[in-house]
Amino acid sequence: MSTEETEWVRAQQSAEFVELKRRLRRFVFPMTAAFLLWYLLYVLLADYAHGFMATPLVGNINVGLALGLLQFASTFLITFLYVRHADRHIDPLAAKIRQDLEGDDR
Numbered sequence: 001m002s003t004e005e006t007e008w009v010r011a012q013q014s015a016e017f018v019e020l021k022r023r024l025r026r027f028v029f030p031m032t033a034a035f036l037l038w039y040l041l042y043v044l045l046a047d048y049a050h051g052f053m054a055t056p057l058v059g060n061i062n063v064g065l066a067l068g069l070l071q072f073a074s075t076f077l078i079t080f081l082y083v084r085h086a087d088r089h090i091d092p093l094a095a096k097i098r099q100d101l102e103g104d105d106r
Contacts, residue, residue, distance in 0.1 A: 011101055020093045027085045031078055038074060042067050 001009070011017055045053055046064060053064035 007101065011097065014097070016093060016097050016100075020090065020097065023089050023093065027082065027089075031082070035074065035078060039071065042071060 045067065053062065053067070055063045057063060057066055
């Protein structure tokens with residue numbers, strides 16, 4: 001193994017890198033599970049609860065359309081939350097790891 005490879009392996013095994021992965025996974029896994037459950041609920045309602053989904057809310061807007069639009073809104077919300085989480089908890093640690101690897105000349 002070359003010196004550079006050894007350096008990368010050491011970085012991957014460092015406490016900072018382990019913490020970086022933990023911070024990422026702590027956000028990504030629960031958020032992914034929540035979104036998939038929310039999407040599955042929407043699909044199941046669309047397939048098996050026709051009457052409920054056809055319930056009018058305002059004019060031609062029914063529950064199905066409102067929930068479908070909320071799917072898009074939740075996607076944007078998750079993106080916003082991830083960017084905020086990354087800015088506060090992931091990026092500073094990643095920058096420190098990068099600086100440690102590349103040296104102080106950057």
